[in-house]
Amino acid sequence: MNVEELQQIAAAVEGERAQYEYEVNVCMGTSCLAQHSDRIREAIEKEAAGCGKKCRARRTGCMGPCAAGPMVLVEPAGIRYGHVLETDAKEIAESLGRKPVARLDPQLGSYFEGQHFRVLENVGHIDPENVEEYIARGGYEALVKALTEMTPAQVIEQIAKSGLRGRGGGGYPTGLKWDTVAKVKGAQKYVICNGDEGDPGAFMDRSVLESDPQRVIEGMAIAAYAIGATKGYIYVRAEYPLAVQRLTVAIQQARRRGFLGNGICETTFSFDVDIRLGAGAFVCGEETALIASIEGKRGTPRPRPPYPAVSGLWGAPTLINNVETFANVAPVIRKGGEWFASMGTARSKGTKVFALTGKIERTGLVEVPMGMTLRQIIFGIGGGVPDGHKFKAVQTGGPSGGCLPEEHLDLSISYDALITAGSMMGSGGMIVMDDTSCMVSVARFFMEFCMTESCGKCVPCRAGTVQMYELLTKICQGEATRRDLEKLEELCEVVGATSLCGLGQTAPNPVLSTLRYFRHEYLAHIDEKRCPAGVCEIGDARRLAHDAARTEVHA
Amino acid sequence: MSDTKTLATVWLDGCSGCHMSLLDMDERLIELSSQFTLVYSPLVDQKVFPEHVDVTLVEGAVASEDDLKKVRKIRDHTGVLVSLGDCALTGNVSAMRNRFGPEPVLLRVYPDGQKAPSTGVPALLDRVRPVHEVVPVDVFVPGCPPSADTIYQVLTELLAGRVPTLEGVAHFG
């Protein structure tokens, strides 16, 4: 494969497209597919043919605004339809080239305003099971360029220059990581793509894998070239069957087209990728646990150092990056590190994909430039809090993150700003809460998650999360004292400082951040036996007893 | 004010082993008796807990309504409250029933449809608890039972007006 061949393939795809006057793209993301978007697509194709329109109905990946699904995008007019039913097919087909079907307007308002698609640039435009369509949009140009025009060191230099940081949560500089693995000596090296995505409410990586799997494979191949690896693994949780299926197809197609295998693009570079299925343990997203899991062992973390870069899979130097990190690689190589770095803040470059959920008008997948404010995302793109309720907090970073209150809405998204504010970027979950959410209950929810997902290896996390969960339960039930609160804070400190891996180390974060910004809610539960949001059912008996005791003291 | 301090000892849900260990101090008891007045104890005939006691040694865990009432009252009327022995400290053997609750215990003692008495004896708590979970405790003396030497050390330190530290001296079990 070389540049000319890529261009030929692209031309063929374009030629095929030119035969049609209209293109109806139907979302085949998990959410829309669950509402039978596949049947909708067939119906539209049939109806369009029936009324003599030169139209093809295509399958694409997740278009973003999942809550308005099943989503349909009509090209070239760029009309979007939402909540489409099979029975709407006829009307859609007939409207092609005419006035759009007004009643199917998804009412997305300013959903796309300010969004900037880099990682998701192909989403909605290509069939994820068709490598040629990926190529037609510039796919694999970067790999060919890297292999034929650049040395591994030059590849790493561009990645470093781009300022790309790991999208799996920690935000470690990707260029630095690649450089480290490249410099470690080893006959065999590995590249691993972390698609475990275990945060509650997060679905960014799933979406990327389902919508544009070739992009991830290309990123991995470039990485493999840069660090000198010949073998890669994509670790995906088995709960993502669609992602697994699309990846399987993508890998086969990439092999057939010679982007994987021996002597890639007529060079001496060889690289192949296999899929490994995870069983859905959150901790298996932690890199050392993930590696153990691939090795066929129990998925528990081990102390670092040695880091995987030095001793990873089967003891070999291993590069492990997140799905979205790899998805950012090809454009950097195509357009250069400087192009990538032109967007974002001083130390957080490019875009970030967020899964926007919770008490928000427009749930969905969004991609925004780093540096955008929380307010722009939540109130602009997301359309704010529905049903006349008041915004209370936004949770980012999943069980390792924190809740930020209204006064932080103007915070510009970046790795460092979020940490300073007591939360973190995490992998991109963003859950909006309104005045009906009790912040103690929220903290308790995340603690329960950590408690059940703890691998059980080290005691602070295994036993400490249980103790913290019980204290939070006690507070929610109106049974706790100030002494319990002190104990909770002490446990937060000790579990955070002494746990073996990131799971335990960050498990106290949701408690700490809610204590920082919503301490009054904790105190209302403790001192007044009252849940300000009215979520916790503190028995009347308990409150009466409390009030009676108070009167006694005052009498 | 006289030099002697008042001392009380109580016995909640325990086996009396800690009290035996206390008696094990042998002749040192005589030495201590010149500086302590024993004002309330299972070992003396005094029915009412005094208005103020300088030091109270509590043996046993809190297992019944009565234990709970007693220990709260003691706390209110005691200067230095000493948790004596593993039952008071950890719940120990008394708390082994916490894994299944009081019902199976009663069924074991009163099998075949016999009725457990409901009057005249205090009701069992759902959970046996260490003393410090119920009232604040000033000194913790581990051991099952703590040795006579340990108890002697605790009492002489208290007499000297110091808070005894048993860290590194006495262990559980």
Next chain:
Amino acid sequence: MSAEANIRTLTIDEVDISARADETILEAAREHNIDIPTLCHLEGLSEVGACRLCLVEVKGARRLLPACVTRVEEGMEVTTHSAKIDRYRQMVLELFFAERNHVCSVCVANGHCELQSLALRLGMTHVELPYQYPQLPVDASHPRFTVDHNRCVLCTRCVRVCGEVEGANTWGVMGRGAQSLVITDLKEPWGESETCTSCGKCVQVCPTGALFEKNRAGTKTAKHPEFLPYLRIMREGEQR
């Protein structure tokens, strides 16, 4: 590489010491009689860094580091005891005591238990965290040994000795979080295990009364894991 190149100099608790480059902070400290508490570590077995009692401060490190797995480095400044570390260790120990049913007074290992003596050494006189009282099984199906999960601290020494030294791989861990359990084979009763060689190594390395030999009481319940380093040296000699 010359011998000197393999030597690192560092300070532990402000004492200047030198150690081989492949040594851990724990090994270096113990050679110089500096006390660092441990529970999951056992000489002769691989390290897992799970009990977190050996955490020490290393100047310049963002976090506390487990001494049992952290290699010495040139110029390292290690602190093994401070008010903060001691407080953390106490609470970690409390978490151990509270999570299962460690009733020392009625334990076969009373007086020979590493958990019990750690409490003594670290000055833990009582546990403030509420005890969990889980309902855990006791498996006495093996003719010679018993496993009492109520006393297990999940140090995985049994798992390691069985796999790494005996090579039987009978022991493993199932479940996660607080539900974790050491098991024999695929959770078959120990007595029915087809892989167990009844060598008893697991019993000897178990730090508590979780694994014990039947029909023994009092001083006879003391464990003897000393054979391990010896065995290891002998075997390495053989391989050469």
